[in-house]
Amino acid sequence: MDTDQVSGRWDATKGACPTRQVLGRIGDTWTMLVISTLESRGTLRSGELKAAIEGITQKMLTQTLRHLERDGVVRRDVVPTVPVTVTYTLTPLGVSLSAAVATMRTWAYTHMDEIVAARNEFDEGH
Amino acid sequence: MDTDQVSGRWDATKGACPTRQVLGRIGDTWTMLVISTLESRGTLRSGELKAAIEGITQKMLTQTLRHLERDGVVRRDVVPTVPVTVTYTLTPLGVSLSAAVATMRTWAYTHMDEIVAARNEFDEGH
DNA sequence: CAGGATCCCATATGATACTG
DNA sequence: CAGTATCATATGGGATCCTG
Numbered sequence: 001m002d003t004d005q006v007s008g009r010w011d012a013t014k015g016a017c018p019t020r021q022v023l024g025r026i027g028d029t030w031t032m033l034v035i036s037t038l039e040s041r042g043t044l045r046s047g048e049l050k051a052a053i054e055g056i057t058q059k060m061l062t063q064t065l066r067h068l069e070r071d072g073v074v075r076r077d078v079v080p081t082v083p084v085t086v087t088y089t090l091t092p093l094g095v096s097l098s099a100a101v102a103t104m105r106t107w108a109y110t111h112m113d114e115i116v117a118a119r120n121e122f123d124e125g126h
Numbered sequence: 127m128d129t130d131q132v133s134g135r136w137d138a139t140k141g142a143c144p145t146r147q148v149l150g151r152i153g154d155t156w157t158m159l160v161i162s163t164l165e166s167r168g169t170l171r172s173g174e175l176k177a178a179i180e181g182i183t184q185k186m187l188t189q190t191l192r193h194l195e196r197d198g199v200v201r202r203d204v205v206p207t208v209p210v211t212v213t214y215t216l217t218p219l220g221v222s223l224s225a226a227v228a229t230m231r232t233w234a235y236t237h238m239d240e241i242v243a244a245r246n247e248f249d250e251g252h
Numbered sequence: 253c254a255g256g257a258t259c260c261c262a263t264a265t266g267a268t269a270c271t272g
Numbered sequence: 273c274a275g276t277a278t279c280a281t282a283t284g285g286g287a288t289c290c291t292g
Contacts, residue, residue, distance in 0.1 A: 020159075021234075021238075021241075022230075022233075022234035022237075022238065022241065023158050023159075023230060023231070023234060024155070026153070026230060026234075027152070027153040027154065027155065027158070028153065029150070029153060029284085029285085032149050032153070033146075033149075045253085045254090046253075046254055046255080047253065047254080057285070057286060057287080058254085058255070058256095059255090059256090059285070059286075059287090060284085060285065060286085061255095062254080062255055062256080063284095063285090069248065070244065070245055070248040070249070071241050071244055071245060072240060072241060072243070072244025072245075072247075072248075073241075073244075078254095083253050083254075083292085084253075084254065084292085085253085085254090086253085086254055086255090093237060093240050093241070093244070096233065096237065097233060097237070099233075100229050100230050100232075100233040103226050103229045103230075104148075104149060104152065104226050104229075104230065105149070106226075107148075107222065107223060107225075107226040108147075108148035108149060111148075111219060111222065111223070112147075112148065114198060114219050115147075115148065115197050115198060115199075115219075117198070118196065118197055118198025118199075118219070119196055119197060119198075121198075122195065122196040122198075123196070155264090155265090171273085171274090172273075172274055172275085173273065173274080183265075183266060183267080184274085184275075184276095185265070185266075185267090185275090185276090186264090186265065186266085188274080188275060188276085189264095189265090204274095209272085209273045209274075210272085210273070210274065211273080211274090212273085212274060212275090
C-alpha cells in the first residue's frame with residue numbers, strides 16, 4: 001500500500017494516478033476559496049484576501065498561497081515600497097482552474113436544497 | 127469569527143455561504159474517488175469499492191459512504207442474504223455531481239504537465 | 253503590512269480486533 | 273462480508289509573538 005513510512009498516513013498527493021495529486025491540492029480547505037476570490041475580484045493584496053475570506057488565518061492564507069504559487073496557479077508580485085506591497089494574481093493556468101472550480105460552485109448552489117432535504121430525511125430515520 | 131467553540135477549529139462545513147458546505151464535503155480525501163469509481167463502474171459492493179480504491183481503509187470507506195448516503199448522493203441497498211450483501215449506487219443527484227467531479231479530473235489531466243513544470247521551477251529557485 | 257516561528261490541541265485517519 | 277469499537281499518532285489549523 002502507498003502509505004507514508006513515518007506517519008503511516010496515506011498521502012493524497014502521492015500515488016500513481018496523477019489526478020490525485022491535483023485533486024488532493026484542490027481538496028484543501030482553503031484552496032478553492034482563495035482561487036474563487038481571486039477569480040471574482042482580480043489581483044489582491046494579502047490583507048485584502050484575508051478580509052475577503054471569512055475565517056481564514058494568516059497562517060493558512062500564507063500556506064495556501066505558497067502552495068498555489070508553487071503549482072503555478074497564482075503569481076506573487078512584490079513591489080518594493082515601504083512597507084513592502086505584495087499582490088497575488090491568478091496565472092492563465094489559475095484562470096483555467098477557476099473555471100473548473102466555478103463548475104463545482106454552480107453545482108453546489110443548484111443542488112443545495114436537495115442535499116439539505118436528503119440530510120433531514122436521513123437524520124430522521126436514523 | 128465562525129469557529130467551533132470547543133476545538134477552536136474552523137469548520138468548513140458550516141458558515142453562511144452554503145457553497146462551502148458542499149465544497150467541504152467534496153474536499154474530503156476520498157469523496158471524489160468514491161464518486162468517480164461508482165460513476166465509471168456502476169453499482170458496487172462494499173468490498174469491490176475497497177479493492178478499487180487503492181489505499182482506502184475499511185473505516186474511511188464506510189465513513190465516506192455514510193456521508194454520501196446522508197447527502198443523497200449515494201443509495202445503499204441491503205440484500206438479506208447470508209452473509210448480507212450491501213451495494214452502493216449513485217443517485218441521480220450523485221450522477222450530476224459526478225459530472226462536475228469529472229470536470230475537475232479532466233482539468234487535472236490536461237494540466238498536470240504545467241503543474242509539474244511549475245513545481246520544478248519553483249523548487250529550484252527556492 | 254507581509255509573513256515567519258512557536259506552542260498546542262482536536263481531529264483525521266491508520267491499524268487491529270471483534271460482532272452478526 | 274459489512275460494519276463497529278478502540279488505541280495511537282501525525283497533521284491541520286488556531287492563537288500569538290516577532291521581524292524587516
